[in-house]
Amino acid sequence: MLAMSDINCIKHLRNNKGLSITKIQETLGINWRTAKKYADEDQIPQSKIKSKEGMMYQEHWGEIVSDWLIEDLKLKKKLRRTKKELFKELKELGFKGSYRTVCYFITDWENSHNEDGTDRGFDRLEHPPSEAQVDFGIMEAVKDGEFVDIHTLVMSFPYSNAAFAVPLPSENQECFLQGLNILFNQAGGVPRKIRIDNLTPAVKKTRSKTAEAQLTDAFIQFKNYYGFDVQVCNPRSGNEKGNVENKVGYVRYNFFSVSPVMNNFEELTETLRVQLSNDRKRLHYEKEIMIEELWKQESNYLLALPQKNYPVFKEHEITVNKYNEAQIDKALIHIPRAANYSSIYLILTWDRFKAVSPNGEILLEDYRPYMNNKRAIPWISVVKDWIRKPRIVAYSRYQRYLPGRIKDYLMVDDLSLRKDRLKELVNLLVTHDMKRINEEFYDLISEQNGDPYGVNWNLYDSLAPSDDGGELI
Known part of the structure; x- marks a missing residue:
């Protein structure tokens, strides 16, 4: 196609100067047909975008193959269907076209999509899908x-x-x-x-x-x-x-x-x-x-999950001391009869471990030591704060962690009585932890105040719905 300045010159020579096509050809040194085209024909802009034609685009077959290709992109390459397999499946659905038609469509589709199944436009995103x-x-x-x-x-x-x-x-x-x-x-x-x-x-x-x-x-x-x-x-x-x-x-x-x-x-x-x-x-x-x-x-852009989860474990050889102890997660664990062997094998998962002898006998299986790593709640300081403001007990973030019996004992409407009971509790916490106080609650309370309430605590305990200190939130 000629430049617009050349086209304008041809129009000027033809319309304003009245030159013939042959004269324009000789003057500008161009092909006669080119001179004729731009001198006498109207130059109307036309869209260069043309809709694709053919049964793969004008019928529903192209959509079916596109959906199959997107599905297969989520799988590893060795699991994806070949062009022949896709063509065979199309034929079973009534497709009348040729194998070459399908191949041309798949090649065209692959050229307009990334290997990961996303449009090329996503490459310009800072964070593409998936x-x-x-x-x-x-x-x-x-x-x-x-x-x-x-x-x-x-x-x-x-x-x-x-x-x-x-x-x-x-x-x-x-x-x-x-x-x-x-x-x-x-x-x-x-x-x-x-x-x-x-x-x-x-x-x-x-x-x-x-x-x-x-x-x-x-x-x-x-x-x-x-x-x-x-x-x-x-x-x-x-x-x-x-x-x-x-x-x-x-x-x-x-x-x-x-x-x-x-x-x-x-x-x-x-x-x-x-x-x-x-x-x-x-x-x-x-x-x-x-x-x-x-x-x-x-x-929709995620890769498909395999049929089975990846098995996660670690296996290595360890030695034990003469006391049948081995170090697991920085803690010494006693393993029965482990010293009978020069070494044993340790199989670790995220929450448990197995100590296995060289001949495959399981010597010990238990939770990993870090599953029991805990820190005590500073109950003494918490309860002392409650004594100063007994009304706050019902709204405190710590009240949900109280064991059931102790919580019921403290949650009385009389604030003066609640304050007295908080003082009893803080005295017990000096020599006992909260877990033991809950387990021996009635005996400890009776020893401290002589059971002035005249309550049959055993009967009360049998009627209590829960003693675990709360529910999961």
Whole structure:
């Protein structure tokens, strides 16, 4: 096509100067047909966009194949259907076209889509769909009347601002991988890319601050099983995963601001899952769309879950001392008959361990020592504060942690009587812990005040519905 200035010159010579086509051709040194075209024909702009034609585009066959290709992109390559298999399935549905027609359509579709199944336009987004960020946050719960540190693994999706979280007892490799297993199942799929910082369970420690991050062998095997990519943030660069950093704080301040009572990790996991699911029923902070709706869109880009979860355990050889003791999680554990063997094998999961002899005999199986790491609630100082303001007991954050018998004993309407009972309780706490006071409550109270109430405590205890100190929240 000629430049517009050349076209304008041809029009001028023809219309204003009255030159013939042959003269214009000779003057400008162009082809006669070109001179004729631009001299006598109107130059009307036309759209260059043409709708694609053919049965794959004008009928429903193209939509069917597109849906199949998107489904297969969620699977590993070896599990995806070939072009011949797709053509065969189309023929079973009544397709009358040729194999070559299907191949041309698939090639055209692949050229307009990324390998990960998203449109190329998403490449320009700061956070494309199905990209997740993962980090730990330490929070606090109450179990059996004592504080427990909860290492909550949070997985956030910046595109939709959806989040998932699982409470764990530690941040070691077994807990980290088990936590990811649970998070993938909660999300209903696997993120295509996960951004992490230099987490010890996933990244090897290097002496050089400028060296490229190296993933641990166990984490590489785990990521290969699920098929996701990993991006490790630069050291001391929390801004590179700012979404999950903020989400950890959001979970802490919204769901752990008052330490929840937990019976076990499984119940607390389910409670947190429900709370975060309900939390998605709010507007995105920037997009002014419900997070729940954005998550429905983003979940379509997740990789499919394998049929089985990745088995998470660690196995290594250990030695024991002459007292049949071995160190597990920095604690000496007595293992019966372990000294009879030169070495034994330890199999660790996120919450339990097995000590196994060289011939396969299980010598000991139990919970890992850190499952019992607890900190006492400072009941003496708490109760002393209550004595000064007995009215506050009913509204205190600590009252939910009181064992059932003690709570019933204190929750009387007469504030003067409540204050006297609080004084009795603080006197008992000087020599007894709260758990023992609850177990021997009636005997200790009778010894202290001579049982002035004339109550048959045994009958009262048999009618009490619960003695566990609260419910999971």
